[in-house]
Amino acid sequence: xxxxxxxxxxxxxxxxAFLTINCTYTATGYPSLFWYVQYPGEGLQLLLKATxxxxxxxxxxxxxxxxxETTSFHLEKGSVQVSDSAVYFCALRRAGSYQLTFGKGTKxxxxx
Amino acid sequence: EAGVAQSPRYKIIEKRQSVAFWCxxxxxxxxxxxxxxILGQGPKLLIQxxxxxxxxxxxxPKDRFSxxxxxxxxxxxxxxxxxxxDSAVYLCASSSPAGGNEQFFGPGTxxxxx
Numbered sequence: 001x002x003x004x005x006x007x008x009x010x011x012x013x014x015x016x017a018f019l020t021i022n023c024t025y026t027a028t029g030y031p032s033l034f035w036y037v038q039y040p041g042e043g044l045q046l047l048l049k050a051t052x053x054x055x056x057x058x059x060x061x062x063x064x065x066x067x068x069e070t071t072s073f074h075l076e077k078g079s080v081q082v083s084d085s086a087v088y089f090c091a092l093r094r095a096g097s098y099q100l101t102f103g104k105g106t107k108x109x110x111x112x
Numbered sequence: 113e114a115g116v117a118q119s120p121r122y123k124i125i126e127k128r129q130s131v132a133f134w135c136x137x138x139x140x141x142x143x144x145x146x147x148x149x150i151l152g153q154g155p156k157l158l159i160q161x162x163x164x165x166x167x168x169x170x171x172x173p174k175d176r177f178s179x180x181x182x183x184x185x186x187x188x189x190x191x192x193x194x195x196x197x198d199s200a201v202y203l204c205a206s207s208s209p210a211g212g213n214e215q216f217f218g219p220g221t222x223x224x225x226x
Contacts, residue, residue: 004154
């Protein structure tokens with residue numbers, strides 16, 4: 001079945017550091033890929049998405065590129081802020097389906 | 113635009129008791145989802161509704177979990193009787209084709225079973 005594997009946390013970075021959170025997936029066909037963010041006490045919010053190979057999703061300074069050859073969708077940000085502290089989830093949605101399959105999440109803490 | 117509403121936000125019960133969670137989706141969203149998020153894991157889909165019909169409930173433990181969406185708007189998820197392993201956050205989400213089927217999530221209900 002479909003699955004998503006993301007790097008385990010927690011990840012602790014200093015403000016303005018470079019962030020990478022790795023995500024790889026297993027799925028048949030050509031799924032859409034997503035990154036969701038969950039701030040403390042809040043629900044999941046869509047951060048960015050990509051629907052086909054080589055697409056780059058971007059939002060709020062975060063980027064991720066859909067790499068079909070490596071089945072990856074790594075999340076990056078050049079300079080993190082304290083306000084980026086949250087749990088980040090990688091997810092996929094198989095073509096023709098509404099259902100999301102999530103990774104286990106990576107907790108990011110950014111310290112001043 | 114109001115987001116997905118859920119209540120209660122927190123619930124503590126003892127094992128073998130019953131509990132119910134309520135969800136009000138974004139207005140006009142025909143598709144509604146219930147997820148279970150166990151601590152340290154990603155959300156797992158329990159059930160998906162399209163209007164008031166069930167699309168997929170393959171991962172719903174039907175011996176103890178039930179869900180309904182009688183009028184195609186609000187939804188209720190019930191657990192009866194609860195087990196210790198049901199301790200989790202229960203998330204509700206909704207989506208619409210007009211929004212590209214992007215799922216919008218509520219804040220969740222944190223259930224603790226003692």
